Amino acid sequence: MGELRKRFWELPLADLSRAEWEALCDGCGRCCLHKIEDDETGAIEDTNVACKLLDTENARCSDYRNRKAFVPDCLRLTLRIMDDVPWLPRTCAYRLRHADEPLPEWHYLISGDPEAVKHAGVSVAGRVVSETDAGPLEHHIVEWNP
């Protein structure tokens, strides 16, 4: 990973280096869960079903570097698409910074504790099932809070 500038997370998203962009993620794992979109209304419902690559115990991608090879439609979050991902959780660091809001206290860049995202109840670690075991998505609709 490249150099991270001091307090880089306070800079506009557009000014972040690639390494800083990657480091902004709080590791909650919410974007690695399946969603169900209503064909007619476009409404999106959340599920507790995780991508097959997500390690459900710690909410980390088990093969981040090669994920596109295994999951071609894995979304790569970039500045360009930030207006098109309204389903990201309110707590998502990219969403917050895109709205020029500060990171929450528990974010590891602020708290220094990568586990704090779990204690804050934001991480999906231990709360999801893998798509390889889940069966029909419709049986797994949940509301994540926060």
Ligand code: SF4
């Ligand atoms: S929802 Fe945002 S903060 Fe959470 S894992 Fe995905 S990109 Fe990272």
